[in-house]
Amino acid sequence: MKNILSGDDLLKMLEALSNPYRLKIIAILHKKKEYVSQLARELGISRPLLYLHLQKLEDAKLINGHLEISNSGKAMKYYELNPFCIKLNGDFIAQAVSNLTIKGRKE
Amino acid sequence: MKNILSGDDLLKMLEALSNPYRLKIIAILHKKKEYVSQLARELGISRPLLYLHLQKLEDAKLINGHLEISNSGKAMKYYELNPFCIKLNGDFIAQAVSNLTIKGRKE
DNA sequence: AACACGTGTAATAAAATTATTACATATGAA
């Protein structure tokens, strides 16, 4: 049985998940989609900082965002969770590592 | 069904896994226990740097080390993998986040 | 027009992680 995830993708995902705010974002979006300003309020952080975290999660393909025009006519950027499930154990990691790059080295 | 892992422990584990060398260490130790100097050679990194990575993995309880006296009488520090298996998905994370601390805040 | 609320980013500062260098110690073998 082959692993769909490359070592590099797994690493990117783990990096994206290794921050408390980003775990919280996952938890919030697991319940429902939400827009940026509201997320920032719920987390108690500034929008610029939130953007940074959202970007990392989106780069890792864990969430994705899209614009919606609200009834009142405002553009709202909603993010939603991109369902995932990884069985993280020694086997899985050993397998993924077989094609893992270290800092731009060919390896 | 309760989660044995606190949010803080999950985060620590994810942080420990979010580095290419540390993933490689996991992969190596998944096959067999190994001692520090040999690990350093296999990974192509210095021992001081390796120690840092081993420490993070050990703090996250993913590996543990112990001294062994070799036949030739030298002290060798062997590390071995501490078997683990986490089903990483939205549910699991949402659950763990319920008791997650952010930077020494009571939350 | 002024205000409240939304998106978006550039520039910078602060903090944490990662990496290197230089040591110290000990054992067995040549």
Add this chain to the structure above:
DNA sequence: TTCATATGTAATAATTTTATTACACGTGTT
């Protein structure tokens, strides 16, 4: 004694990540 191999750490440098500040722009409401 000198060499090769092992453990272990302190001090520092380099890099990356995280966080802040200051902007710009747009829409609807008062």
